[in-house]
Amino acid sequence: MKKLFSIVFILFFFNNLKAQENSRFFPKKDLMTFGIYYYPEHWDKKEWERDIKNISEIGFEFIHIAEFAWINFEPSEGVYDFQWLDEVINLAAKYKLKVILGTPTAIAPVWMGIKYPEIYVMNSNYQRAEHGTRAVQSLSNTVWKDFTSKIVTQMAQRYGKNPNVIGWQLDNEPEAREDYSPSSQDAFQLWLKNKYQTIAALNHAWGTAFWSQTYIDFSQVKIYNANLVGWWGTNPHALLDFKRYTAEIQTNFLDFQAAILRKYIANNQYVTTNYTAITAADPRKTKNLDFNSFTSYPNKGNSNLGDKGFRLGDPKELSFALSYYKQPNNVAGIMELQPGYVNWGSVNPLLLPGTLRMWLFHCFGGDLSFACSYRYRQINYSSEQYHGGIMKLDGVTLSQGGKDYKQAISEMKILRKAYNPNAKIPKALQVRKTGLLYNCDNIWSMNRQPQTNQWNAIGFFQKYLEIVKSFGAPTDILSENDNLNDYKVVIAPAYELVDAILVSKWENYVKQGGNLVLTVRTGVKDRNGHLFSSLWGATLYPLIDSKIDDFDQLVNTKGTIKAFDKEYIWDNWGDLVTPNKKENSWAKYSDQFYAGKSAVVINKIGKGTVTYIGVDTDDAKLERDVLKKVYEEAGATTENYPEGVYVQWRDGFWVAVNYSSTDYQLEIPAKAEVLVGNATLKPAGVTVWKN
Incomplete structure (x- = not known):
């Protein structure tokens, strides 16, 4: 019992120590800070200063840049150019904006794939991916990892001590994609050997006595291909291990990048990533990240709740993410929040005015330290032309999402003034x-x-x-x-x-x-x-x-x-x-x-x-x-909030949001100070009060 108590105490101590360390990144008095994705490589250089100045004037506190810009950093193998990024970071500093840098490992430059095609994953039909989209690199491939090491090192050496860079996002939306390539096959065999040690142990774990699936040596084992075997023939134990292996490869790739960064970056620069697929890999398995951040697009064209639900989003999307990625005794943030309509939903309607603001306050109530959206400007070319931004196509007119952000930012300033560092959870x-x-x-x-x-x-x-x-x-x-x-x-x-x-x-x-x-x-x-x-x-x-x-x-x-x-x-x-x-x-x-x-x-x-x-x-x-x-x-009272209504407590504030299509009447104590909204919580409504 004493040993168990000691282990629990040690875990409690280190968890709280980590939380205290990470508070240096996000002072509690700031509550939740706001940022936006900006892609200078997409726009005429003459527009950079105008855009960054506008971002600052709206009230954003940081910009997120560079996670898809490898070709701009390394236009040919071994030839690096960071001057353009230096200019953008200097402009951000001029207008009092901090910077999050993304490592550009979500997509390889074209020259790399031409010279080293083995860097790409193979699908279950053993077809190699090709240049032209993101997240199709084989994370087990040594050539790819070598190039990753070089570009991350170059960036870390150049910006690791830059006072305007506050953090790093690794890769982009890591999803632990299945890979049947030769390098992955070899890595899977090694993973299995390390796990089971003997082929007899693997045969037992996989139940290979069924249907004469028994292996004699690890070299005989291939990734179990459900697409070719068919549903009826799939071995669930082999497929479970393939999922575990794939998740571990993804986790190791993130830790691999983070370990490189740690050699060069300042202690006050954090390392995180923007997870998105909740069933792909457990974010708790990474060892070298400071905290989790995530992507969330709550409105994908579904009907959701009531007649207005298709404009309000699925309440369960953020609800799950806020409890999953915000781990106990640590900070967290949303790196990529839907800014308006998107281009990949089954239907892509306009959001009800105020919906993005509601999502932002849902995140605030969920104790996130920052909120950021993809993206500042809606682009007029390529794959995501119809994906909204907080600026419309002309680059100077706020979209509804931009208006929501501006309002939320101004309201956060009110809450910061009302913040009481001594507030205790009821x-x-x-x-x-x-x-x-x-x-x-x-x-x-x-x-x-x-x-x-x-x-x-x-x-x-x-x-x-x-x-x-x-x-x-x-x-x-x-x-x-x-x-x-x-x-x-x-x-x-x-x-x-x-x-x-x-x-x-x-x-x-x-x-x-x-x-x-x-x-x-x-x-x-x-x-x-x-x-x-x-x-x-x-x-x-x-x-x-x-x-x-x-x-x-x-x-x-x-x-x-x-x-x-x-x-x-x-x-x-x-x-x-x-x-x-x-x-x-x-x-x-x-x-x-x-x-x-x-x-x-x-x-x-x-x-x-x-x-x-x-x-x-x-x-x-x-x-x-x-x-x-x-x-x-158990001696605990309970509320009875209807579906889509969330009431959360954070840092002395009660925060209520409403995803439903009908008004909800809040029971706010008579002596409470209402800081945002009122007792009638309308669809997409936000109310914040202090007792």
């Missing part, structure tokens, strides 16, 4: 603090074998996240290494892959007074993706004091469940649970041939509780009522 919120456990492995595994076409692994996770946020609970998305004891409630939605260490950690959390919520599809497979050779979900039986007899899914019908003097409907997934104590049953199936079996059970262990929600419903009414009862029994 006790009611502290008691509600909730963590949701997330692991990419679970998503990859369930996406490969969903068992029902009604299963949506990310959607299932988001359902629980949105319920908790509707309760007004501060919410973090956690990894297994995080300290669970910081949270009154911890939820593990469909946590399919487990081991004894994790189950023991859950048990210890509960014994010490935590309230653990487990759901369907939790604890049914080991880390290799093998179903346990036991009764269904038996690894959880000691935790839930119940057994799971089987699971069911319904076709063209709805089942019923009775709980809390109500009737609920379901059809997606239902575990048939038998508790050892009848009084532990909170909900029972009321039809089908197994009527009377439990759907939800609770168990007390030590000072805490374990609740098992053995059903997945479409409307989430049962899950909401169960979670509400969990909070009540």
